[in-house]
Amino acid sequence: MENGAAGFESILAELHGHLGKAQRIGITGPPGAGKSTLVERLTQEYRQAGLTVGVLAVDPSSPFTGGALLGDRIRMERQSLDSGVFIRSMASRGSLGGMATTTGEVADVMDAFGFDRILIETVGVGQSELDVIRVADTTVVVLVPESGDGIQVMKAGLMEIADVFVVNKADRPGADRLRQELEVALGVRTGSAYRHIPSHHGVDLAGARGQTPRSREAPVAAAWEPPVAATVASQGKGVDELVVLLDRHFAMQAEGGELERRRARRLEQRTREVVERALRRWMWSAEGPKAALDAALADVAAGTVSPYGAAARIVRTLTRSEDR
Amino acid sequence: MENGAAGFESILAELHGHLGKAQRIGITGPPGAGKSTLVERLTQEYRQAGLTVGVLAVDPSSPFTGGALLGDRIRMERQSLDSGVFIRSMASRGSLGGMATTTGEVADVMDAFGFDRILIETVGVGQSELDVIRVADTTVVVLVPESGDGIQVMKAGLMEIADVFVVNKADRPGADRLRQELEVALGVRTGSAYRHIPSHHGVDLAGARGQTPRSREAPVAAAWEPPVAATVASQGKGVDELVVLLDRHFAMQAEGGELERRRARRLEQRTREVVERALRRWMWSAEGPKAALDAALADVAAGTVSPYGAAARIVRTLTRSEDR
Numbered sequence: 064m065e066n067g068a069a070g071f072e073s074i075l076a077e078l079h080g081h082l083g084k085a086q087r088i089g090i091t092g093p094p095g096a097g098k099s100t101l102v103e104r105l106t107q108e109y110r111q112a113g114l115t116v117g118v119l120a121v122d123p124s125s126p127f128t129g130g131a132l133l134g135d136r137i138r139m140e141r142q143s144l145d146s147g148v149f150i151r152s153m154a155s156r157g158s159l160g161g162m163a164t165t166t167g168e169v170a171d172v173m174d175a176f177g178f179d180r181i182l183i184e185t186v187g188v189g190q191s192e193l194d195v196i197r198v199a200d201t202t203v204v205v206l207v208p209e210s211g212d213g214i215q216v217m218k219a220g221l222m223e224i225a226d227v228f229v230v231n232k233a234d235r236p237g238a239d240r241l242r243q244e245l246e247v248a249l250g251v252r253t254g255s256a257y258r259h260i261p262s263h264h265g266v267d268l269a270g271a272r273g274q275t276p277r278s279r280e281a282p283v284a285a286a287w288e289p290p291v292a293a294t295v296a297s298q299g300k301g302v303d304e305l306v307v308l309l310d311r312h313f314a315m316q317a318e319g320g321e322l323e324r325r326r327a328r329r330l331e332q333r334t335r336e337v338v339e340r341a342l343r344r345w346m347w348s349a350e351g352p353k354a355a356l357d358a359a360l361a362d363v364a365a366g367t368v369s370p371y372g373a374a375a376r377i378v379r380t381l382t383r384s385e386d387r
Numbered sequence: 388m389e390n391g392a393a394g395f396e397s398i399l400a401e402l403h404g405h406l407g408k409a410q411r412i413g414i415t416g417p418p419g420a421g422k423s424t425l426v427e428r429l430t431q432e433y434r435q436a437g438l439t440v441g442v443l444a445v446d447p448s449s450p451f452t453g454g455a456l457l458g459d460r461i462r463m464e465r466q467s468l469d470s471g472v473f474i475r476s477m478a479s480r481g482s483l484g485g486m487a488t489t490t491g492e493v494a495d496v497m498d499a500f501g502f503d504r505i506l507i508e509t510v511g512v513g514q515s516e517l518d519v520i521r522v523a524d525t526t527v528v529v530l531v532p533e534s535g536d537g538i539q540v541m542k543a544g545l546m547e548i549a550d551v552f553v554v555n556k557a558d559r560p561g562a563d564r565l566r567q568e569l570e571v572a573l574g575v576r577t578g579s580a581y582r583h584i585p586s587h588h589g590v591d592l593a594g595a596r597g598q599t600p601r602s603r604e605a606p607v608a609a610a611w612e613p614p615v616a617a618t619v620a621s622q623g624k625g626v627d628e629l630v631v632l633l634d635r636h637f638a639m640q641a642e643g644g645e646l647e648r649r650r651a652r653r654l655e656q657r658t659r660e661v662v663e664r665a666l667r668r669w670m671w672s673a674e675g676p677k678a679a680l681d682a683a684l685a686d687v688a689a690g691t692v693s694p695y696g697a698a699a700r701i702v703r704t705l706t707r708s709e710d711r
Binding site: 072073075076079080327330331333334335337338339340341342343345346347356359360363364366369370371372373374375377378381 | 396397399400403404651654655657658659661662663664665666667669670671680683684687688690693694695696697698699701702705
């Protein structure tokens with residue numbers, strides 16, 4: 064899938080009817096937030112519950128072929144021997160289309176294979192990473208007290224995509240302040256000063272302290288609003304509560320029909336991407352409008368036409384033939 | 388240009404015949420390497436030499452519209468009042484095609500306007516940033532002693548694109564070690580243990596100490612090999628030497644025909660990008676094969692076909708009509 068080997072799309076087409084069982088959990092956040100450790104602990108937690116886990120570590124900004132930083136061999140060594148866990152690292156090279164498309168396709172393979180949970184971890188928090196994480200059902204944004212000013216910078220983008228916030232390394236100074244800041248920012252975003260998480264789920268959220276007594280009285284039909292969990296992933300603290308939150312998000316999405324809507328949007332997006340990728344491939348292949356393109360490139364090189372004139376000419380040709 | 392406003396491509400087509408005067412200098416490196424400060428000092432240096440300067444700060448990984456971090460107002464405050472300097476910040480939003488294409492197009496506008504030097508600064512060092520920086524004639528990679536392990540990680544990608552390395556904050560501990568590491572890595576890459584920079588240019592490179600007596604005897608026709616300069620940008624130290632290196636790289640490229648070759652490659656790349664962008668736009672526009680696409684999306688949503696089957700069908704339609 065990653066390398067776009069011959070026939071990969073026909074395999075994906077075959078798998079298409081066997082998707083949707085897995086919960087896809089995207090995990091993003093700045094470098095050093097402890098995402099990898101959190102992924103390892105989450106995997107342990109799921110395994111103890113008898114669930115199988117696919118892990119997909121994505122580094123869209125890495126110009127490398129995968130090896131060193133995220134190499135399958137050096138991360139999660141213990142778990143890599145467990146047949147209920149599959150770990151795969153991807154860097155941007157070898158990706159035929161966009162990284163987000165390829166990530167979704169690899170997640171599809173894991174889903175069709177039967178994994179119960181698919182953890183998609185990104186290395187950074189740039190635009191490419193945000194695109195990648197959009198293939199998830201549930202998005203976790205991991206921050207640490209040390210993120211400091213960075214949070215101010217990243218807020219807008221992360222606020223939009225987060226279903227659950229995690230303040231990791233919550234035993235360090237500044238963790239409470241960070242959580243408060245996040246809760247204030249979330250309140251500003253949704254136009255309310257307090258989080259409204261329905262209390263009827265009966266979960267004791269040790270890590271999600273944003274709830275004031277007042278918010279406990281919120282109507283049960285309230286939409287999901289991102290809670291802020293606290294973890295110390297290196298010691299496994301708070302990970303069980305995080306799992307509860309993730310399960311709850313998935314269940315609530317499924318109940319309310321939001322999961323279906325989100326997956327339908329994703330499917331439409333995927334179709335658009337695949338159409339564009341196929342068209343791009345055809346364009347520059349031997350079967351494509353090669354003569355026209357070569358002539359255009361030659362004219363641009365000769366200086367008789369600008370790239371824009373050449374592009375307009377080619378698109379006109381294609382458009383006209385389409386009209387016939 | 389950035390927003391793809393109506394008619395922007397016809398303006399670019401008009402400008403096409405008036406390009407090539409400016410030296411486009413790409414400046415990249417990890418966050419905190421002091422790139423912005425270096426850009427400010429380089430601008431000062433060029434202004435003192437009577438040259439005009441366009442500055443283009445690009446943040447491909449930022450999901451923001453520009454404002455806070457790179458806001459034109461807060462950076463280079465002194466220089467923003469100088470009519471010989473134009474500063475523009477770009478974030479990824481609002482970019483119609485890829486960020487690299489848009490960056491090249493904005494640089495074209497600056498070039499056509501008559502700026503002598505165009506400094507293109509990226510915020511990070513991910514794949515998107517490497518793509519952006521490829522629009523430059525001369526690429527500067529800025530590192531600091533603190534980069535530490537990061538260098539190991541980034542080496543491969545950066546080694547390939549750097550025309551000049553800068554060890555900034557060179558007064559800090561570890562600067563010499565970093566420079567040595569870089570020089571060793573460069574030696575490994577080019578298969579020689581020493582840098583071979585022709586001595587006939589007669590420049591005293593205070594900041595490029597990689598030259599051993601042996602390398603001074605290298606043949607004068609040797610190809611450009613990236614020197615390692617040392618600066619303390621915050622104090623303006625070493626910036627004059629860096630300017631000399633940049634001028635020298637540009638001159639040497641022009642003499643050897645490499646500048647022309649590089650620009651020709653860039654022009655071909657631009658044409659491909661513009662063709663793909665135009666085709667993508669046409670595809671999803673009212674004039675495009677809308678009926679076929681809508682039908683495909685509906686079928687995918689209904690579950691009667693996979694995204695891959697739908698894509699294959701659409702491309703087949705386009706291909707056939709092209710054959711007629």
